[in-house]
Amino acid sequence: MKRFFPLVFILTSVMQAQTLKSPNGKITVTFSAKEQLTYEVRFENKVVVDVSRLGFKLKDIGDFSSGFRVVGESRSSENTTWQPVLGEVSNIVNSYNEVIFNLLRDSDKRQLNIHFRAFDEGIAFRYEFPKQSNLNYFVVSEELTAFQLTEDYKAFWIPADFDSQEYVYNETPISKIDVDNLNLNNGIGMKSIATRYGVQSPLMLKSTTGLYVNIFEAAVVNYPVMHLAVDPKSYLFSALLAPNPLGEKAYLQAPYNTPWRTVMISKDARDIVGSKMILNLNEPSKIKETSWIKPMKYVGVWWEMHVGKSTWDYAGSQNAQNTGKELIASGKHGATTQNVKRYIDFAATHGFDGVLVEGWNTGWEDWFGNWKEDVFDFVTPYPDFDIKEITEYAKSKNVKMIMHHETSGSVANYERRLDRAFAFMKKYGYGAVKTGYVGRIIPRGEFHDGQTMLNHFNWVAERAAEQKIMVNSHESTRPTGYHRTYPNYIAAEAARGNEFNAWSSGNPPMHETILPFTRLLGGPMDYTPGIFEIKMSAFDPAKKEQVHTTLAKQLALYVTLYSPLQMAADLPENYERHLDAFQFIKDVAADWQDTKYLEAEPGDYLTVARKDKLSERWFLGAITDENARKTEISLDFLTPGVKYKATVYEDGKAAHWEKNPKSYAIKTIQVTSKSKLQLHLAEGGGAAVSIVPIP
Known part of the structure; x- marks a missing residue:
């Protein structure tokens, strides 16, 4: 239940040190609006995140991190239990103390709230722009959130790439973080590395004394995902957001709540890996009836392409690029009716729920690296893939088929065709889709990790929920717990997966x-x-x-x-x-x-x-x-x-x-x-x- 502290406490605390403790008292976060917005985090009274900056730079407004004063605050606590639709546990405890600081800047009468929550495994905070007369539509030019660490932690990191997370992890001290020292010939098709000294979050850290720290975020909605710029000498990490083609980070309208910025802290690594804090910071499920959302174990026409036994495209080895000629079967196409039936038989014999088929639809001859608008239409099978026959055969074997939608990065094309693609799936009984976003994004100039694409990935899950379709996204932004809100967003890749072992x-x-x-x-x-x-x-x-x-x-x-x-x-x-x-x-x-x-x-x-x-x-x-x-x-x-x-x-x-x-x-x-x-x-x-x- 959520419990609010008495108003008399709220009013007096405004005049005192603004601190918040975790339920077990081990973690303390201290907020200050003196001169500049800052916070500090302690674990067992030891500084973990030293005084660090908060705030923004807003277009046409400039600095939005100083000149504020606290004009009110509200505190509460919660200790409840909820049940995920699918998960690692049946019941998740959500226990925290929280405070919301209401800020006012006298110079322009603009308002900002900063919302802190303290859990036993860490702290979280977000910015809340309340509805106000002189701040309606606004543009984030830069987020100034920083994490000032106090020592040279061992870091497990990958480069801050706005288009890919498919990297091997590096294990170095913070002081040795330097992308220029890496061998980046690692099988990634494209790279958009933001800076020489930048890493992706979540960032896992360990001190020489055995303290584990993790910097991450939760509930990213209508905003870019957060990377981190690092100063290796001072151990300072700062929010680094993917820009849009105009160089701006986010277009927003008040009221708006940013994603949560999180810092997990423990002496036991099991507390980090087992934490449900990220999930707890997301909104409850917006899908009322969830019986159709089920776990799946599946096989599929997929690995055989990675190992070279067969191809995604009908003509073979993309040998009909831009020719306009009629495709001639190469004999190596994997997604044939006969081959798919073999996988269906195998799934049925061994009790698997589903079969994924990649390369079933036209367009694979002319898709990779061309930055082309209209590659796939998501409804036209190759001549050797009889979707009706396969659907009926799978149904007779009590096996579900999993659709594959490779967008080739042409998100504008996918959005135009999405409703028709989902209707096609429903017609043939497909209840789950694997989406892919290989290549540079169209609209041109957008990054995978920017606001536009984050909205797209979330929107596809929402649209799929309307049709009772489960989504498994590949080459997407990495998740931040949004599957609590839309549990049909059943899985994602968003990291270097097993496939890289086949050809890199x-x-x-x-x-x-x-x-x-x-x-x-x-x-x-x-x-x-x-x-x-x-x-x-x-x-x-x-x-x-x-x-x-x-x-x-x-x-x-x-x-x-x-x-x-x-x-x-x-x-x-x-x-x-x-x-x-x-x-x-x-x-x-x-x-x-x-x-x-x-x-x-x-x-x-x-x-x-x-x-x-x-x-x-x-x-x-x-x-x-x-x-x-x-x-x-x-x-x-x-x-x-x-x-x-x-x-x-x-x-x-x-x-x-x-x-x-x-x-x-x-x-x-x-x-x-x-x-x-x-x-x-x-x-x-x-x-x-x-x-x-x-x-």
Whole structure:
């Protein structure tokens, strides 16, 4: 419930130090309007964020960060529980103290509110522009929000690129952040790096004394996502926003609330990775009836294109670009009626919910890199893809089809055709869509991370909700908890996914141990795990690329990387050669009633246990970086007095992510809540465990 403090306290506190404490009293945020708007954050009375600037530069107004005085404040607290439609837990506790400072600038009579919330795991604040006579429409030229850290934290960072998050993470002190020192030949098709000294948020940090800090944001609506400019010498981070073609950051109208800026702080990394603060800062679901929003496990015509077995386009290798000639089948097209039926059969045999098909529609011969307006129409199949026959076949097998809409970055074209594309989906029974935004954005001059595109990604989810369609976006802005408000926004990519292992330098073994502390704080990720044929030389002897994990770690990722949308990404024939290991992918749930983060260290390791929402089954995943690891896991989260069968899928004795990645072993043991599980993780390895009550 929300509780408001008495008015007498509110009035007297205006004259005193303006501080706010977390419910457990460990975190304190102090606000000041003296001369300039600033704040400071302490953890256990130690300064974590030193006095830092707040405010804006507004077009035609200029400075909007000084000259204000506090003319009122209101304080309240909340301790409630709510239930997500899909999630890591069935119930989420939302507990915080809050204060809203009402500010007035005497020089021009303009108003601004600053809203702080203090949770046990961190603080959040946002700017609120109330409705007022002399500030209606306005333009943000620059946001001045800063985060002044006090020491040279170890940082887990990727460059501030306004068009892509698909980078390998760097692990350096703040003082060593420098994009010029990176090898950026990493498989990314396009780059829009904002500055030499810039990083993306969420930014994960660790002090030499073991304090974990994370800088992020929540509930980004009608605003660019926040990157961070950094001064490596002073450890100062400042808000860095993608501009529009005119160089402005955001066009707004009062009343308007900005996204929340967040700082998480803890001595235990598990508190960061397990936090629900970002979700709690978003608005409740705007979809009243949500029974159609369901978790999905799927297979699809996708990985075979990445490994070179087939192509997205009908003609093959984009060999009909701009010719205007009739397309001639190359014989390598993946999205054929016969091939799709094979995937449907596989899904039906092994109990998967859906099948994704990429490359089903015309346009792939002339799409990549041309910055072309009208590439796809989203309703015209290639001649060898009989959508009616496939729909009927899938229905007969009780398998759902997942639509694919690659926009080629031509967002204007997609928006013009969206209603017709969704109607086409509904006609053929598609209840979910994977969207893609590869390439430079049209309208030209817009960035993926700017206000226009952020609005587009949110709008597609809203429009899809009207048609009861679930959305999985790729190459989008990274999520900030908006899936609480629109839970049909079931997943997103927005980071360097598993596909990069097929045709680039790949993702190093530590990559998956960092994602839960960064990208996944904002929402579930469609990482596409489950690759069993690790080395790409199996498809082409000349290829040197490979997945940088063991096979057992690929199983563990289904637990450690949360998503209610999980793909068994490899080819059916590769699973058929390892049906014993494939059993874990078939068994593992995708929606949870409880989650326990048992061990966590960014860049090193992560161990997670999750309880299936629909049963008493538990699943455990443990992963490590390039270093082998032995660990003992207490199973005290199990129900006392109940016996369980634990099936352990682990690295073989000689397993190694590079030298021997497919070596694994499976064993079955009986356990109880008093048991301890001994796990050995190979270099780049992992372990996956299913724990089922014994009747």
